[in-house]
Amino acid sequence: MDTFFSLKESVLSYLDRSGALLQLAEDCKPFNNPQQSEAVYRFCISVNPSDVIELDPVLGDCVLHDPLKATTIFQSVIFLSIKTLCLIEKIQTESQVNVILKFTHLPPFPEYTLDLSEFPRGYGLMRPVAMEGLVIAMTRVTKYSRGARFLCSEEDCPCSTGFRHVRVHTPGATESVTVRSDFRCLLCSSPLKEDVKFRVLGDKQLVELIHIRALDALKAHTPTALRYQSVPMFLRDELCNSMRIGHVYRVLGIPTHVHQWPGVTWSVEANSVQPWEPEYPSTISANFQALLTATAFSPWGFSAIVANSFGSAVVPPGMYNTLKLGLLLSLIQGRESNPDSHQCLDLLALTADTLIVDRLMMYSLGLAGRGVRHPANGEMFAYLSRDEHGAGTANIHAGSALLATGGVCLLGDLGHYRKDKMDALQSALEGRTVSLIIPGKKYGEDADEQISFDVECNFWALADFTAPSKKTPRTDTVVLGSTDMGSIPAQLAETFGLVIRCREADGEQALLAQTVHTLRQAVQPEEPLYPSCIQFTTQDYQELMACAQGIQTELSPGAERMIHGYYMASRRVRTGSGHGAKVSVTSVKLMISLAEAHSRLCLRCTVLEDDALIAVLLCENSLTLKHGASALVIPANAAFPCDLCDLEALHRRDRTLEQLKQSILTFIYTYAPGGDRYITEE
Secondary structure (H helix, E strand, C coil), X not given: CHHHHHHHHHHHHHHHHHCXXXXXXXXXXHHHCCXXXXXXXXXXXXXXXXXXXXXXXXXXXXXHHCHHHHHHHXXXXXXXXXXXXXXXXXXXXXXXXXXXXXXXXXXXXXXXXXXCCCCCCCCCCCCCEEEEEEEXXXXXXXXXXXXXXXXXXXXXXXXXXXXXXXXXXXXXXXXXXXXXXXXXXXXXXXXXXXXXXXXXXXXXXXXXXXXXXXXXXXXXXCCCCCCCCCEEEEEEHHHCCXXXXXXXXXXXXXXXXXXXXXXXXXXXXXXXXXXXCCCCCCCCCHHHHHHHHHCXXXXXXXXXHHHHHCCCCCCCCCCCHHHHHHHHHHHHHCCCCCHHHCCCCCEEEXXXXXXXXXXXXXXXXXXXXXXXXXXXXXXXXXXXXXXXXXCCCEEEEECHHHHCCCCEEEEEEHHHCCHHHHHHHHHHHHHCEEXXXXXXXXXXXXXXXXXXXXXXXXXXXXXXXXXXXXXXXXXCXXXXXXXXXXXXXXXXXXXXXXXXXXXXXXXXXXXXXXXXXXXXXXXXXXXXXXXXXHCCCHHHHHHHHHHHXXXXXXXXXXXXXXXXXXXXXXXXXXXXCCCCCCCCCHHHXXXXXXXXXXXXXXXXXXXXXXXXXXXXXXXXXXXXXXXXXXXXXXXXXXXXXCCXXXXXXXXXXXHHHHHHHHHHHHHHHHXXXXXXXXXXXX
């Protein structure tokens, strides 16, 4: 008893020092409404374990290792405080006080961290732990019994009136633990009956988490013996709707064993939820640092060599340079830590060699912070199942696109998709949202409910432009410069921001280079295939991508003028060309995203006019493939007009890009004079 009294004194001292007593007085004011009577009064108390340990180590140990006992002590102190200070006149018994201890943090030790990739063993006392996980499924918000009042059925018993028998929800408790009909009075052992009009309902939501490393299995890499299991987590009351499918969170919670005869299930009662942000390194490898120094003379040299040597495990350096540059820019622009500000860079590659391009995209997907390979017969966005954890409602599961939130969803060859899948993809690319209808009758509700999800990932896809169309035969009446999309509908290709046709100057020479590359890999798998000056490891690129993603960029006036001016000039020329091509305002967002990504790839904080030039060239090439050439005539491979075989070739590319910059500025001054002044208004 002395120890218990000492702990209560420490709790009162902590509440006073932390300001919780003043907050308690404010929280009690809404309960003093004379027209309102409550059976349970709920209070959330913020607890800093470090401060509690400093004040009283015994109390701190109790809070961290026996939270149910600590909750009982806080409940007793808060009830005495309410009665002493006359904060709530109608409260009668201590059992009416429902205290929720909200931990601000936990000690940074392994004992307080739960790794979701290692399922915990043992059946001991549960304590608060911290965990990080990805939301892969969640239910709708439903009701649960937060508290209930019971009365003794014996009229002469003192417990037949008042609030002596009040039950409240505890972590890990099911509905039958809080409310059922076989409770008996503690005084006379007579049956208790519930006073239904005093039942208190709360909101609950069930969420399923997996370890972030489990997504590696969705990249379609070599399968391993590792298996990951999702962890069910209950969100209650104010925590409901605090998590979204496809996002990563750091959660403080209490693992519990839920007894549901004939078995026992394991779940987590969430205590606090915070979005999780990965840490981005600020350094790159020594190889790229040396390259950055050596190419300081050129604003485009570093990115050119990085793209030229990229994917050397799949294709020889120099092949598909424009596509590889587009993949790198898309990887950099997709940032998992802040998907709400995510600027999408969707990419469609038109190629006659779908196998090699698919392998290149698969290799690139391994560099994404979040990457998912979508199977053509799988669910792309969201789908439903019946909940199996007792929530009694529909369970909403994330498809490939939602799992890839803030990253990349690789679709593969679009020629393998059915028409309904293509239509759903086109709708998602146009609106960047998808909807899911939950049938009310099937899941115990009166009416159907429609839920919308934001699509916050980059899509990569490829198509065989040599494949004949399934609907209309190939014709020769196409616009100059445009290309036949094969079996892919033109409306779907239009929704991809960046369309790149994989062109090689000499098809036979490119085929020979690819053949030699593949044979050398097979015969000499351990030896480097190319000189060290163009040989960068996958780890080098991983460090470069991570470092570039963390760079905060600012758009320079010169880059802004070029992008806005090109948009106005291109819109005027193409709209009046008779081809029916309209350049939408999304083109401006696309070019800004491309320019920012190129600036990050070059490890610059300021987006220069030179970065905007690359964005304009890529965008113009994409528009030409979709709608045909315009008055701005640029080469088909404008970003890489020549092979980068030596230093002289790099200088020759710089001179060509300078000439293209002048051509673009002339185009802007001719068709959109002063466009930079009124673009903001439009």
